[in-house]
Amino acid sequence: MIRKPHKDKSDLTLIGTPMRKIEGLDKATGRALFTDDIVLPGMLHGKILRSPHPHARIVAIDVSEAEALEGVHAVITGGDIPIKYGIIPWTADEYPLCIDRVRYIGDAVAAVAAVDEDLAIRALEFIHVEYEELPAFLDPYESLAADGSTPYVHEPKKEGGNGNVTKQVCLEFGEVDDVMAGSDIVVEGEYFFEGSTHAAIEPHCAIGLWDGVGKLTVWSATQVPHYLHRELARVLELDPARIRVIQPLVGGAFGGKSEPFDLEFCVAKLSMLAARPVKILYTREEVFYAHRGRHPFHMNYRMGCTEEGKLTSVNAEIVLDGGAYASFGLVTTYYAGQLLCAPYSMSAYRFDSTRVYTNKPACGPKRGHGSVQPRFAFEVQIDKLAERVDLDPFEFRRRNFIGSNTRTVNQLRITSNGFLECLESVERASRWRRKFRQLPFGRGVGVAGSTYISGTNYPIYPNDMPHSGVQMQVDRSGRVSVFSGASEIGQGCDSMVAYIAAEELGVPLEYVRVLRGDTDFTPVDLGAYSSRVTFMLGNAAIDAATKLREMVQQAVAGEWKIEANEVLLAGGIAMWASDTERQMPIREAFNLAEARFGTLGATGWYNTPKDVHGDYRGGTIGASPAYSFTAHVAEVEVDVETGVVEVEKIWVAHDCGRALNPVLVEGQMEGSAYMGFGEALMEEQIFKSPEQGRAGLHNAPSLLDYRIPTSLDTPEFESLIVESIDPEGPYGAKEAGEGPLHPSIPAIANAIYDAIGVRMDKLPFSPPNMWRAIEEAREVGALGKPAFPGGLPVTPEAAPARSMSSGS
């Protein structure tokens, strides 16, 4: 791994400029192939039978009638794949098909492969399952309080323990209680973040092909082909060297495709039994059951500060409603606390975070994994504290800025940090100083900030190998081929490696081919999760390209009798730095290099710095080579008669280190802000209660009833890129895909408060929730424009006192 100082902007020709994506035109012409677009000769279609009960014992399954149907080639049940899987090696708790127990409505029980989809669907009706229903846990607090008198969702890990608890983490940094007691102001609040789902427009899809003599190929709409490869081998008890995972283009993921799912094991097993390729495409309803979306969080936050507005102590108690399986839940439980210690400094911090199982679809990682929910609570708390000490919320945030090249209270190493610039950008662009507390009643602005990781320092399974690798070759035509195993899910990582290859090797972008998404010929990249890809794959690509470039430079230098570092490669030509009239086409330069060094290829890789963060148990979770920073301002209009909130505009400033392609960075910022907006106002992954009948049934498993924002709902965005040039990132880049989601939600909540003086501590800010909160405020006379910092009311509607619980 080669590490060199970053080039100055003036030395970069492509990086930093707006560029097209390498597959952009394919996507705009219908040529781009997604998994469901692939048809193999003789392919069968599979379907999965799902549980109608939230919690039940499987007493018996009879598949004989289904097997006997003409056109049905294979039927499998849990006993055919009796090994548990799970993305986190220590918490594998799912069978591809349930064996003795179902744990949510939608849990997989059996699967069939038939000549077409219609027959596969019909064959499911001929599978007879006898269930013995069990009491279901739907409320996380009921799960917590369980005493074993009815079966837990999972067996306790230790005898006498509560099997409903996935993970409990309590970490304390500093003397939280003492510092809290000594604080001038303490604000406490109860917050609730409703669950939400990814709703990628492409449903999950997978194809299995068993070649009859020992090789398995699986195509899948996954964002983690490497982890899928490992789990297929382990669960199907196959030699990983005989498994090939192909990842076609993925139609959106957002964390919803970042672990193996039942369908991937099923297509593989069905293909092995039927000796034919088998495809399974989830229905939209099944996508909602597969879920792994945002956990509902119940949060209590106590936060203290000095009269001068210096944050002192923070105490958080969090209960995560995890659903039926662990998924990434172990990590989520840590992230709920670990990622909150920047961009503000605090002298003491404690979080107590507990994830429990419930009989609902499993929750997991959704864009901004684990930290979007607590960030909402935290930034609203900051707003409340700022008000208590009569400070503009921007000023409060500035006073607590943690700085760059420092450590958080929980010992995370912060390097580059452009948060102050983010604050300045949104403050100026939104004309904050003319608006805050000064807009008419019903209109308001709110601000929030956040931080996020650029990848995790540690892989999901312990190993010392690189996190990302690429292979690169140049050929006699002048072309560069990049072999990349990274997961293109729409964020542009295939293009990103092409930009780097073109930049470093001096070829036009259209000379670069990216050969991708196939474990048979690409080095391992760990996957598209934790905002790691640009940072890690980018560094790997620079590493490979630099090795090739140095060979080309040496060959040209030898020809011209000059020093290698005097050879420039750019724009399809090699030239002499001292006299740029002296040139040769890049193809000739490549040919000279091949003549001198032999066939030209190089590998490059990236591994993370280890042991730079805290060495306490749990200190590895949240540890990242670099952190991004974000600030948003939202402007809203609230109709206090209907409870309708219109978000008119969100200004998004994001410190992405360096924008390798500003078009793609803006796209990530806008898409993130959009997704946060949707969660703030509209989205709810909720389930029927016992009173509603069919307890535990998803309330609305369709894109009509689970409301995601349309073009008419979505506010305007203004993207403001901040570049802090990170010392470790590729050309200084950090992540941009998840960080910019976080502040949307608290910025909107704080803007609602500025508009009407009502605190929304519970998501979503939908008309019914808003209306109830408005009516409560009206009853106690709290509806009105809050006072300007310094205590001066600015509108006649300003209400006198508002209730807020506080200690000390």
Next chain:
Amino acid sequence: MPAVTQIVRLTVNGDLREVGVPMHFTLLEALRYGLGLTGSKQGCDKGDCGACTVILDGRPTLSCITPVFEAEGHAIVTVEGLADVEGPHPLQDAFDLHGAAQCGFCTPGILCSAAVLLEKTTSPSRTEIKEALSGNLCRCTGYSKIYDAVASAGQRLQVEAQLGESGR
């Protein structure tokens, strides 16, 4: 027990095609599974997401809830039919240029809705663009880049029309 199939005649992207499909097939199924035109996407299979949008007699139409036999005798244009021998449709080029397709799964449907809008006007307001695309869900972009792409494609169509009138 194969389903009862029947021959359906479809005019797709200017070609008259015959394909045998089960009676209950939707237009989307006939396009994707019968004719191999996989550009139109299935995102929800019930008319909620718009990824399957095609142009039927000049109108954006949800092919996943259009019975295939109702499409007989109508002119169907899919994303594959937007480009011509001159090259990509200006909308397709603009989507590429502006980064309007992230994952690209909703893109074929959005392009069809947008193409119909630009047939009506090459200078749509932002509100008109939003309204025209309100039946197409995009989960990646936040729509901003899509609006920019549609507006810029409209401008290019205007310029091309003016050049055409002046005889180039």
